[in-house]
Amino acid sequence: RMTTVHAASRGGMRVACTKGAPERVVASCHQMWLAGAVIPLDERAVLAQAERMADAGLRVLAVAVGIDQRAPGDPVEALEDGQLLVGLVGLLDPPRSEAGDAVRTCRAAGIHVVMITGDHPATARAIAQRLGIVRARTDRVLTGGELALLDDAALQAVVDHVRVYARVAPEDKLRIVKALQAHGEYVAMTGDGVNDAPALKRANIGIAMGREGTDVAREAAHMVLLDDNFATIVHAVREGRHIYDNIRRFVRFVLSTNAGEIWTLFLAPFLGLPLPLLPIHILWMNLVTDGLPGLALSAEPGEAELMARSPRPPNEGIFAHGLWQHAVWVGLLMAALALGTQAWAIRTGNAHWQTMTFTVLTLSQLAHILAIRSERRSLFALGVTSNPWLLVAVAVTLGLQLMTIYVPAMARLFRTAPLTAGELAACLGISSVVFVAVELEKYLVRRRGLYAEG
Structure with missing residues (x-):
């Protein structure tokens, strides 16, 4: 008052x-x-x-x-x-029209939205029902007076089930944040007042209001919400998940392709084969074959089910959900295809064996990047043209690779020889095995849930 x-x-x-x-x-x-x-x-x-x-x-x-x-x-x-x-x-202070949709998106994404307000419990419940934070009038609303009667252990016992707190004092917000963290939750806290500063500081992610927030709140927070709109936080979560997915795609691609090159060079002597690649071939693949398509992965659009996943555990590593296993077996598969091509060409007396080995390994990497645009969904379900930048990068890389074979000046530099139409078709066919194998892996993931996406 x-x-x-x-x-x-x-x-x-x-x-x-x-x-x-x-x-x-x-x-x-x-x-x-x-x-x-x-x-x-x-x-x-x-x-x-x-x-x-x-x-x-x-x-x-x-x-x-x-x-x-x-x-x-x-x-x-x-x-x-x-x-x-x-x-x-x-x-009457109605929520923004987009707030309800944002709350529903959070619910689908496994994010629990908790309302902490100084309003009357009935007002808080009515607004929470309108937004979808609570679904029934029987859902509990914990008041500041009730909160004061609970010790920390008792609060931790109920905090996971309470979604609305009403008539709370500023110090209650800090207790709620601590109780949620003690329950194993990763807490993002919004606030605008001076009294919100301790809770903003304690939260895993403190979010201060940029328009209405005080300087103290902004200083205590980890980030500032410029438009004071809850829906913007949800958009940020979506973008964060999108960026993380693209990072995993890039790591998956680079590890697999480099593993393929390493296994090819490492295993050839043990199989009694001559050096399959020259240093300039390795340099070319690292700079061009890996570089251009890898950069294009950053333009990969977010998947439709991006906000239908549960949040990742905070301590989860980037190699979780089978990423390192994928890199190992795909690298071995690429090496097997390259060395198999080399051995077959040498046995049949084909003088172009090194060019064919170089081409198979390069094209295998291009086939791989097309297949790993999603960890679960097929390329055909995503749409071949949904990332045009990647298609351009693959086409340019393929063109450059063909130039190393068929342009005389570049062929002399890379010590390659022009392949016949049959030899080039064989290289394309052998390389496509990587695409088929990765698509089969994703099919098994979808059917058996071997590595659930986070």
């Missing part, structure tokens, strides 16, 4: 005006104003009316006035004794 004192226009009196929570203001009043008359206060009826207004989603304030009759030395609180209740004010 808040009380201000004003000098009356006549008589030299001082008038005290109070506004605040109905249960606080009504408790200090003895009379009420009704239909132009002063009558005895019916506290039960007034609070019932306030409850009905709160049930409708209104933020309710009670307004009272009184004469400042304090004697010297009386406490300031004496201003509020024996006041006249003037009435109730209902304030």
Whole structure:
């Protein structure tokens, strides 16, 4: 509640005006104003009316006035004794239209949205139901008074099930954040006031409001929300998951292709084969074959089910969900195809064996990057043209690879020889085995759930 004192226009009196929570203001009043008359206060009826207004989603304030009759030395609180209740004010502060959709998206993404407010419990419940934070009137709303009766252990026992806190004090927010963290939750906390600073600081991600937030809140937070819009946080989560997926795609691609090159060079002597690649071939693959398509992976659009996954555990490594196993077996497969091509060409007396080995390994990497655009979904389900930049990168890389074979100046530099149409077709066919194998792996993942995406 808040009380201000004003000098009356006549008589030299001082008038005290109070506004605040109905249960606080009504408790200090003895009379009420009704239909132009002063009558005895019916506290039960007034609070019932306030409850009905709160049930409708209104933020309710009670307004009272009184004469400042304090004697010297009386406490300031004496201003509020024996006041006249003037009435109730209902304030409609509807959530933004996109807030409900954002909450539903959070629910689908496994993110629990918790409302912490100083509003009346009925108001908090009505707004929470409108947004989808709670689904039924029977869902528990924990008040600040109830929270004060719970010790830390008791709060931890219920915090995972409570989605709305009402009539809370600023220090309660810090207790709620600590209890959620003790329960194993990763907490993002929003706030704008000075009193929110401790909770913002303690949260795993403190988010201060950029427009309405205080300087103290912004200093304590880890990030600032410039438009004060909850839906923007959800967009940020989506973008974060998208970026992380693209990082995993790039790591998967680079590890697999480099493993293929390493296994090819390492295993050839043990198989009694001559050196399959020259240093310039390795340099070419690292700079061109890996570089251009790898950069194009950053333009990979987010998958449709991006916000339908559960959050990743905070301690989960980037090699989780089978990434390192994939890199090992795909690298071995690429090496097997390259060395098999080399051995077959040498046995058949083909003088172009090194060029064919170089080409198979290069084209295998291009086939691999087309297949790993998703860890679960088939390339054909994604749409071949959904990432045009990758298609351009693959086409350019393929063109450059063919130039190393068929352009005389580049062929001399790379010590390659022009392949016949049959030899080139054989290289393309052998390289496509990588694409088929990775698509089969994804099919098994979808059917058996070998490596669930985070």
